[in-house]
Amino acid sequence: MEDKEKKAPQSDLGASAPLVTIVALCHNHAPFLREALDSILAQTYPALEVFLVDNGSSDASPQILGEYAAANPSWKLTLHTQNLGLCAGFNQAYRQSRGAFLIDFATDDVLLPERVAQQVAAFQRLPASYGVVYSDAELIDEQSRFMRHHFRRTAKGLQPRPASGDVFVDVLERYFISTPTMMMRRATLDELGGYDETLYYEDFDFWVRAARNWHFHFLDEVTTRKRKHPQAMSRTAYLPSDPHLDSTIRTCHKALGLCKNPRELTALAVRLRWEMRQTVRWGNYRHSLAFYALLRQTNNVGFLDWLLARWSRLRG
Template structure:
């Protein structure tokens, strides 16, 4: 393999030492990210770590993303490029790259996110020091807007840059059922674990919750308490679509919840999953995906009888009430209210 990073090493033994460092494969998937793809790719080639393989996949973009990537390749000939004529879906596109990957460790990079220069070096260092069946090293991240301005941190930090709250590490299966606590683009994953799991599930429209459920039952996760990634938040991002009536995210989530149910071992894990299912019932109801809400309800009944609030939502789901527009207005005004409150506090 040929590395895409161009690091100069002046120490006498540096060339030999670099040869024994494990390779890392970065798969960058691009769909209509012409404004950001060049920055994302440069954040990979600017890594301080010497052994980095980069695979770029243009997943049927309809803008000028492919042209931007091809211009980048002129000065970075060791980058592998797959140009899909149509969008194959995120998970299938990632698996295309996984089939070509040669690194011991993998990073799934969206074309609008950025790696900070020492990210790969620091994560590999931790991975190589871990003992036991660890599959993932993840870290803190800073959120940025369309212009690249920092807006928040995934985990709030103290004056030394350390997370204010304890982040789950080790056996994280139950915490994963409880909440979204991992910032997905910060993950570095073992390639052999991905291959063992068969890659991402191509029947789903997103990857992270499913990968977490399947891998965390078998392997441990390690948290590295540093900000190593810039995660861009865009208004049209996949996660923002979950409130829309025609979104496919919740259908995939139901599939993952069934997988989680099959993997639960303790009463605590089942109860944690039940709380999460109750949340998804509400989300499906507000998205007017009423049949899906009832399917979540059937899964919930396998764990417990719904309480009064959830039972009421399930009964209302049979009436097919037009609630989505009202719900979106509520979210809009609630968001505006929080923004104004923050401005007052800043003043």
């Protein structure tokens, strides 16, 4: 932090400024950490509660986090000696927090200055049935250079328009939400009991469980800079060693139990079919057959699905 005296903004809390909790999760983010934490300090929104959580970093992250915590005494610092995982690391802070809304902030990303203010204003315009506000993001590289936007932008605006309202079918069918842009209503997390700590990653499971009973709103603003770098990208995607796949399968099991009609089952089948084909493509026949077993339960199996399952059995 270049200015050691720099402090988080202070302001009297008014009725129009509900408390927002930012849970800043760090694991070996030292090269990007100052930019991330400075982006919290730069927020124009006054009513912030900040939790700094280090998940067993082996680089200089704990020292940097300690420096910022010392300069901002209201910030709460937790240094875990081991990596608890994303879900448990977030949950520990969430359960101590008081914010009416929460942001799960990975400290290799960057919050734009109006991020919190814009999303709180959106929530205040929406009915209480809305549990999530998400937005567009800039994708940046390791040097913080702009790469592209998360959503495709044309002269006519975003094409296609991201889903709002009842998005349960949408989250079953495809990935479209930029996870780092989400602001979550506390009541939504409370209803779900936070993230499922038995899973390797959090977002797909959260979307499915939250979207069953809560509405999502797309805010047409760029609020976040999401960093793309080798450490953030899985090099084992869809291989037998991919740690995400077992969690994806477990989430799809949950989704199957939450589906209420043929349209929702058909949407889940679209995802299962895509996941199955990716695993076959990379020679991961064990997970391919697990996705196929779920696909059969949706009553949406096609001839090509059957052929791929037969191939997987022969190869596996």
